[in-house]
Amino acid sequence: MSTELQKPIIGFSCGDLNGIGLEIIIKALSDTRILDFCTPVVFANNKSINFYRKTLLDINFTFTIIKDLTKPNIKQVNVLSCWEEDVAITPGQLNETGGKYAFKSLKAAVEALQNKQIHGLVTAPIHKKNIQSEEFNYSGHTPYFKDAFHVDDVVMLLAASNIRVGLLTEHVPVTELASHITSAAILSKLRIMNNSLIKDFGIDKPKIAVLGLNPHAGDEGLIGKEEQTIIKPAIKEAKNNNLLVFGPYSADAFFARGQHEQFDAVLAMYHDQGLIPFKSLAIGEGVNYTAGLPIVRTSPDHGTAFDIAGKGIADASSFVSATFECIEIINRRAVYEENHKNPLRRISARVFANVVDERIIEE
Template sequence: MSNELKKPVVGFTCGDLNGIGLELIIKALGDARLLDICIPVVFASNKSINFYRKSLPDINLSYQPVKDFSRLNNKQINLFSCWEEEVQINPGQLNETGGKYALSSLQQATAALKDGSIDAIVTAPIHKKNIQSEDFRYSGHTPYFKDVFGAQDVVMLMTAENIRVGLLTEHVPVKEITGFVTKENILSKLRILNSSLQKDFGISKPKIAVLGLNPHAGDEGLIGTEEETIIKPAIKEAKNQNIMAFGPYSADAFFARGSYEKFDAVLAMYHDQGLIPFKSLAIGEGVNYTAGLPAIRTSPDHGTAFDIAGKGKADQSSFLEAIFVAVDIIRKRSEYAENNKNPLRKMSAVLVANAQDEVIKESDE
């Protein structure tokens, strides 16, 4: 928002009604201190909130129902009612109801994000198969938001205090991964990562590591040729476009030796190659951020957890971190826009980055 004193409006989708989404929202927003940094808007229903609130008696959660975004209460949680009908909630059960109302919440929150009624969105977990319908034929939130906002490409970026990992491919069967490993796709992801690190994370000269596809990054063609014929040429072209990309690195040694600490982000070739080390090494709780959108969307780095749904056991740490990241990116984007309006401020930031820049070896030591 243009007025720096005005708190950003953050929307929350409920996720699968039978999962842990609403419990996470209640636990996270039950901390009144969050009202100091944002204006929360929950997209659900009064009865669904009350259903889960009964199982969390120690949390004092008060909210105001709203139907008009111009009348949001900036000192209280706002509940935007997405449906009025009675809905049967069965925690831990995979059924049509859970997916139907997860989609209703998501669609109405997304509409508010698109028209500027809210400044960012934090999505609670959905069940990717259960939410499938005529209106949702996506493998997850990331391709959904890409389509809704008409983005040419996006990056699923996992971020934590000490590590950021972006994915070349997301929810793709392993046997189909190589079909997506192209010079064009790698360059597209690197451009988005580079831009996002600058605009969303305030890093003037981002350094990005690129992992190889094959064991030992192909061993110079002995265990696969993609590194030599595709990945290295993509990295070379990225450098020609003033993107500080390095690699390709052998994934196992790269993470085991702590090489990721030298970089601002890592581009992994596929889901498990990036997410297994991320979830193992991340300090604090990880957050899933969709880089490349004109809007801001974050989520916790876990799923619906049906096995503990409705039992009051869900840990809200990652969900809270998703809120903090969303609010911080709103601020960083505002600062970036302001710096680009003032060339002297931008030049000063670049000079500072140059002074602090360290030499990075391009080989995997």
Template sequence: MTHKQKPVIGITSGDLNGIGLELIVKTFADARLLDICTPVIFANNKAVNFYRKTISESNFSFFHTREFEKINPKQVTIFNCWEEEVNITPGTLNETGGRYAVTSLEMAINALKEKKIDGLVTAPIHKTNVQSEQFSYTGHTPYLKASFNAKDVVMMMCAENMRVALVTEHVPISEVAKQITAEAILSKLAIIHSSLQQDFGISKPRIAVLGLNPHAGDEGLVGNEEQTIIAPAVKQARNRNILAFGPYSADAFFARGQYEKFDAVLAMYHDQGLIPFKSLAQGEGVNYTAGLEIVRTSPDHGVAFDIAGKGRADGGSFLQAVYTCADIIGQRAEYGEQRANPLRKVSPEVVSRLEDEKIEE
């Protein structure tokens, strides 16, 4: 696929009893989305119809198949991942919701590996009911990392006004400090730096790094990780031509709007980064997995069992996840073209002069 073509984007169902399928129906009821991508929903037409009936005045229409060759770029396609009847019970945490969420995800991953689709948007899963001998991961991110044999990945939350990445993800607070190492921070910074360049088109990205402790340790009074681990890691990153800064005190950093001066922020743990992000992103944040060979986004919320099946789910974040996925696929293609032909954006006059100089040599 070149950046001028419409990408084929796979959409997973998420937990069948959560708000995932409702969001999918609401999002792709707007036919204008077919101008930016060809959506392929990995689910089952009966499951999708179940939720279509819960939404009043929905213009959602689709074609269903089990053959990628039959995908029509002018239609929403349901790729039928199962044929059997499934009992859907909105708002219920049960084995059925998790099992079919994993089936949808596995088939989408296979399609990515076989290059049948160009990118992936994942609807929310519940981390408890997806657990099995085949799926023992704390979420999408570690599963994708294992599926594509990535050395490391970064959970990066994206919104129009900021990007917040994490060193540690879904780990207990009691374990966080043990996982904050210079190696971990350097690895995350390298991935963020590369992603900002190839996925977001920022040539010289600036990355802020937060401290672990209150007030970034107060010169060692309330913890010394900033002095012994984080600041040295930032210095090493600078030595590798990564424009990293910090460590900054997390509370003041967001309260004073300092994040606006940077292209991304690296937080040390989940709530340190996600509480300010979700507060400031105003319902349109997107979770992006940086460091993978493929493009994967998701909304920045969970299964929302409390409102599932009631037609009340807000599709803002899911819609942004689709846009972001399409944008990054296009940006990667453009970045690849630039690297293959660095003179592509140079004026014809400059190209001519450079070629003349080369001939004279």
């Protein structure tokens, strides 16, 4: 599968069958203009798609059913049948069925990624409780993908046009947080974020801010020692490795003062420290991206939303953003790889960009 395809094949896992996953997939892919940018493949089955399509009377959504990925229809949305049996869909209910078929979809999509049959994957939300099984014993998508693609570490990176936030720890109980804050972990996340910002987001020299763990970033050790003994040494080590890393910053003042706008990304110490400001500032366009993988996986920045499932009112904005971010990262990676195969081309591109900038300034 060539990385130079102009229209990548993008997979979509359906998420919990009783959540809003299939509804937002249908809404996002019902705009046929998406076919100008990618060939979509939804991992589900026609009956589950039709169940939710009937709840969306104002949306015209058509698709082709395919049995394998040898020849997806490039002019239509494809649905790859991951199961044949009838499944009782009960929107809004947390039950075993929703999790079982969420995993069937996810497993098939990941196998397609591993076999290079699709270029990227957008995952609809799962419920972390009912998807648990012998095959899926994880706190969420991110650690599952880490193991599936045999990498040492990944970063849950939330991205929007005005902010990017990476997490040092993900779904960890607050009572256990301090034990997960280590210099080695911080340095690993910073390296992954730096590489991803360069290769996946096209930023030559990314600047990354690091937040403190404690209130006021510890107040010089008065309110906790982690900043002095763990976080600052990790930042120093990162700088010694030529990373543009700064901090630690007090989390409350950092976002309140708009300091995130001065950086290409922010590393937060824990889930809510990063996700609360991100979701407040991203305004519905947030994307969850798993940095550090050999493949591209994105998702919306929200959950299954059982309270509105099946009502036809779910907002697909974040899912649309996740779809286009997946496509754009694939394209940026291809450009990066091509430029590094041909250094002269990279230099020429930069010279051309500088000439264009100078002409714009002169005009």
